[in-house]
Amino acid sequence: MGRTVVVLGGGISGLAASYHLSRAPSPPKVVLVEGSERLGGWIRSARGPDGAIFELGPRGIRPAGALGARTLLMVSELGLDSEVLPVRGDHPASKNRFLYVDGALHPLPSGFRGLFCRSPPFSKPLFWAGLRELTMPRGKDPDESVHSFAQRRLGPEVASLAMDSLCRGVFAGNSRELSIRSCFPSLFQAEQTHRSVLLGLLLGAGRSPQPDSALIRQARAERWSQWSLRGGLETLPQALNAHLTSRGVSVLRGQPVCGLSLQAEGCWKVSLGDSSLEADHVISAVPASVLSKLLPPEAAPLAHTLSTIHAVSVAVVNLQYRGACLPVQGFGHLVPSSEDPVILGIVYDSVAFPEQDGSPSGLRVTVMLGGSWLQTLEARGCVLSQELFQQVAEKAVATQLGLKEPPSHCLVHLHKNCIPQYKLGHWQKLESATQYLAAQKLPLTLAGASYDGVAVNDCIESGRQAAARVLGTEPNI
Ligand SMILES: Cc1cc2nc3c(=O)[nH]c(=O)nc-3n(C[C@H](O)[C@H](O)[C@H](O)COP(=O)(O)OP(=O)(O)OC[C@H]3O[C@@H](n4cnc5c(N)ncnc54)[C@H](O)[C@@H]3O)c2cc1C
Secondary structure, eight states, X not given: OOOEEEEEOOBXXXXXXXXXXXXXXXXOEXXXXXXXXXXXXXXXXXXXXXXXXXXXSOOOBOOOHHHHHHXXXXXXXXXXXXXXXXXXXXXXXXXXXXXXXXXXXXXXXXXXXXXXXXXXXXXXXXXXXXHHHHHSOOXXXXXXXHHHHHHHHHXXXXXXXXXXXXXXXXXXXXXXXXXXXXXXXXXXXXXXHHSSHHHXXXXXXXXXXXXXXXXXXXXXXXXXXXXXXXTOTTHHHHHHHHHHHHTTOXXXXXXOOOEEEEOTTSOEEEEETTEEEEESEEEEOSOHHHHHHHSOGGGHHHHHHHHTOOEEEEXXXXXXXXXXXXXXXXXXXXXXXXXXXXXXXXXXXXXXXXXXXXXXXXXXXXXXXXXXXXXXXXXXXXXXXXXXXXXXXXXXXXXXXXXXXXXXXXXXXXXXXEEEOOBTTHHHHHHHHHHXXXXXXXXXXXXXXXXXXXXXXXXXXXXXXXHHHXXXXXXXX
């Protein structure tokens, strides 16, 4: 009898792990178990009455680097090339990003010349921050907060305006708590290797081997900054599901895993409430905090480590306005915590992907709310109503973008614990988990956003690597 691998969680990480397992020359029997009725996890697209697409989770995937290329390769293998909506390098959504500071939108400097001009909200041209960075000595600590790293190397303004906003935009988190080593590994590595982040980024880390396909070449030639899919990003998990089913993978939905126990023969019993599955190996692609509660008492040290990887919540408010115009054209704007503790940023969806607008006059924007404001409300056990989030979002759009008319369509979702926080020392948790799994020879592999990157590309890569480890096609690190 062949081996059985059970994959926990049908988000993009679990789907990617199952995809790569199923494409092995002699694949094991694969069972993917998803707790909810829907696959895709946080990747979720909704359609408005006029056919407009509203992304409730991620809305764009970056094509850059080896990870971006591998995702595009998978897209082609799934037959989705004709569905891809690229944002080309010369498009305003690629060139323009804004910060909302002191009650106004400020374009982030772009290009070489931009570095030499004074560009508010920064008091001096960013060239000076760059010069400071080039002359700073290498940091000595094994990890540092994003804020402290940015302040040390680039100065207090870049730390408290640019990096603070970036942490809110990517992680919905606090730059004073998040780890530079785990959240922005390329910046950390550049300093370690070249003493200077700028030098490191200029000289590069050496190109890792990249896959090649017509779509990847097109993305490079046209300098795409991101892409989506015509019917919304949820098309990707849907296509993966169809592909997995066609390859004989059992995809179980509406079956929350409620426990894992080790059998005498060294395999797992995966409990699903009324029934159970036997597995020679388990790939966990559920959040670390969920897995920590499923593990058996024998794995208590691992469960404890995983339970310390927390996630924060984000409220996503999708708004559509009839016949309205944005004051600027770009990807969107971020808001530093000093300006507004509530609004993380606003994405101008219609600028990047007008093809998804439905009716031509329907302008779509998405307001992301979170940060310390939401954490405090959650900690106090306050009632978090949809009306509250809608009201706050509409007010932000009126103040920050001047859209004062009521929206024609609105969707509000509170995503509880949706973005893992890689806090200072996160790398030690990963090391401790890896060492424990190796020392105990547990037939368990970890994948998903909780560990090594939250972007969709990172999650897909974590699934690919988990599959490779199980198949023994890559070193077990
Ligand atoms: C609002 C938002 C916006 C984002 N924007 C972007 C973006 O623009 N670009 C980008 O690259 N990334 C973005 N991200 C990040 C990215 O979407 C996520 O990190 C990624 O989708 C996480 O995938 P995952 O499979 O690791 O986890 P999840 O999506 O959390 O999937 C885990 C799955 O496990 C299931 N599960 C949980 N418990 C159990 C159980 N006991 N038994 C069985 N199944 C279980 C869940 O139902 C879920 O389907 C965004 C995230 C959010 C929340």
